[in-house]
Amino acid sequence: MTLSRRQFIQTLGISTAGLLLPTLNGSLLAKEPYAATDTFIVPPLDYGQRNGNHVTFNLNLQRGKSHILPGFTTPTLGINSNYLGPVLRAKRGDTVSINVQNNIGEESTLHWHGFTLPATMDGGPHQRIANGSTWNAKFQIRQPASTLWYHSHEFHKTGEQVYKGMAGLFYVDDETSDQLAIPSDYGIDDLPVVIQDRAFTADGEFRYASMMPEKMHGMHGDTILVNGVITPTLQARKTLLRLRLLNGSNARIYNLGFNDNRSFYHIAGDCSFLASPVSMNRLILAPGERAEVLVDVSDRKRITLKSYKGAIKSSGSGMMGMMMGRMGFDREFDIMQIDARQAETSPYAIPRSLIRPIRLNPNEAVRTRPMEMSMGMMGMGGMGMMGGMMRGRRGGNGGGGFTINGQSMDINRIDFSVQRNTSEIWEVSNTSPLPHPFHVHNTQFQILGRNGKAAKAHESGLNDTVLVNPNEVVRILVPFRYYSDSKRPYMYHCHNLEHEDQGMMGQFTVV
Ligand SMILES: [Cu+2]
Numbered sequence: 001m002t003l004s005r006r007q008f009i010q011t012l013g014i015s016t017a018g019l020l021l022p023t024l025n026g027s028l029l030a031k032e033p034y035a036a037t038d039t040f041i042v043p044p045l046d047y048g049q050r051n052g053n054h055v056t057f058n059l060n061l062q063r064g065k066s067h068i069l070p071g072f073t074t075p076t077l078g079i080n081s082n083y084l085g086p087v088l089r090a091k092r093g094d095t096v097s098i099n100v101q102n103n104i105g106e107e108s109t110l111h112w113h114g115f116t117l118p119a120t121m122d123g124g125p126h127q128r129i130a131n132g133s134t135w136n137a138k139f140q141i142r143q144p145a146s147t148l149w150y151h152s153h154e155f156h157k158t159g160e161q162v163y164k165g166m167a168g169l170f171y172v173d174d175e176t177s178d179q180l181a182i183p184s185d186y187g188i189d190d191l192p193v194v195i196q197d198r199a200f201t202a203d204g205e206f207r208y209a210s211m212m213p214e215k216m217h218g219m220h221g222d223t224i225l226v227n228g229v230i231t232p233t234l235q236a237r238k239t240l241l242r243l244r245l246l247n248g249s250n251a252r253i254y255n256l257g258f259n260d261n262r263s264f265y266h267i268a269g270d271c272s273f274l275a276s277p278v279s280m281n282r283l284i285l286a287p288g289e290r291a292e293v294l295v296d297v298s299d300r301k302r303i304t305l306k307s308y309k310g311a312i313k314s315s316g317s318g319m320m321g322m323m324m325g326r327m328g329f330d331r332e333f334d335i336m337q338i339d340a341r342q343a344e345t346s347p348y349a350i351p352r353s354l355i356r357p358i359r360l361n362p363n364e365a366v367r368t369r370p371m372e373m374s375m376g377m378m379g380m381g382g383m384g385m386m387g388g389m390m391r392g393r394r395g396g397n398g399g400g401g402f403t404i405n406g407q408s409m410d411i412n413r414i415d416f417s418v419q420r421n422t423s424e425i426w427e428v429s430n431t432s433p434l435p436h437p438f439h440v441h442n443t444q445f446q447i448l449g450r451n452g453k454a455a456k457a458h459e460s461g462l463n464d465t466v467l468v469n470p471n472e473v474v475r476i477l478v479p480f481r482y483y484s485d486s487k488r489p490y491m492y493h494c495h496n497l498e499h500e501d502q503g504m505m506g507q508f509t510v511v
Pocket residue numbers: 435436437494495496499500504
């Protein structure tokens with residue numbers, strides 16, 4: 001029996017597509033029960049070729065065809081694979097040498113998201129890899145154990161290339177993480193969970209931001225993929241699971257939790273473990289962010305990881321927030337199922353503590369720097385936004401559209417320099433009506449507080465991305481260690497990839 005495509009397009013029930021695509025008929029609005037028959041897939045693990053502390057990885061950026069929707073073939077991008085890439089894995093202290101060969105038929109880049117590294121190795125928009133050529137990135141890993149990732153950072157095309165599949169995880173281990181009494185058997189009780197939302201055309205191809213609202217809000221799809229599979233079911237093999245969550249979506253923010261409201265335990269943020277597990281039953285995860293959580297399934301039930309309402313905080317004026325709510329960006333839907341009926345008893349329990357607390361000293365900051373994210377369109381009837389978007393597409397220089405500190409990204413302009421071996425406090429504010437996940441390259445920062453209140457316990461580790469809601473000011477303490485280069489810059493930007501591509505990005509050097 002062939003299942004119709006519509007039966008697989010109800011992860012989000014009434015979908016954003018229903019509103020964004022008035023030409024599609026009401027079938028997308030139908031509420032049908034989701035038959036989660038797809039199996040959770042564990043991406044391949046790649047330790048590279050090790051020679052002492054030198055590890056070589058060979059990556060091939062390639063085009064492929066993927067079977068995501070039953071009965072359809074979707075043209076995709078991948079790394080050594082049709083869609084997404086392997087989980088790369090190395091240790092703190094290792095020098096990694098990564099050969100990235102580009103065979104996708106167009107220029108691309110590969111950025112090592114969350115790493116401290118030389119500017120020339122960052123894989124940002126300046127490290128362009130022409131089709132048919134190979135780029136070598138070589139750097140020493142000098143940071144704590146964490147779940148990092150890599151993805152295309154091609155200028156103006158990051159959103160499209162990541163959407164099609166140009167992303168993967170990168171695990172860093174260290175002596176501390178090796179000692180922790182937590183699940184660490186890859187693919188058994190230590191599981192990568194890359195969450196992405198995608199939209200499809202009637203032919204089963206990925207449909208990417210083709211309309212104005214998708215460029216403004218960022219691309220939101222109506223179908224949830226986990227490691228490339230639509231809302232899969234994981235057959236739990238152990239009664240304590242460690243999920244390494246990555247929000248690999250272009251724009252969608254999730255408010256994660258389980259259908260029976262059980263607690264789970266946040267043990268690591270973007271770039272480090274926490275001092276001790278933080279119990280919670282909802283977790284907001286913005287694009288680019290990672291979270292490692294422990295889930296106790298010793299009751300051996302079948303549970304569903306869902307996203308709940310409350311992911312989007314709208315501003316007081318609320319017009320755009322309301323619009324996002326109406327468009328289905330803030331509603332309840334399934335991410336994946338966990339079936340623990342056959343799980344074997346785990347040798348691990350939720351640990352009482354993990355690592356020594358990480359505390360950077362804000363008194364050592366050499367300056368405070370404002371970072372204002374805005375969308376220059378309110379009060380301009382939307383035309384200001386349109387104009388700004390046009391300028392952003394051409395790499396223009398600000399004045400409208402998506403900006404940071406009033407400037408739209410210009411690849412020929414360095415916005416400022418910082419001193420190596422110093423740290424700064426950045427006051428990241430959002431004067432726009434939409435949320436923006438703010439990401440900084442080459443650093444792991446500490447979140448000091450939001451609107452004058454202390455950071456939440458689960459945010460207390462090191463991070464590289466922080467969600468800044470409308471009317472919010474988030475203070476972060478940003479260290480710049482090890483590397484300097486007076487000419488080659490690093491990026492700071494909104495990790496809503498459509499916002500980034502339209503100019504909400506800037507460049508700084510470390511001197
Ligand atoms: Cu943004």
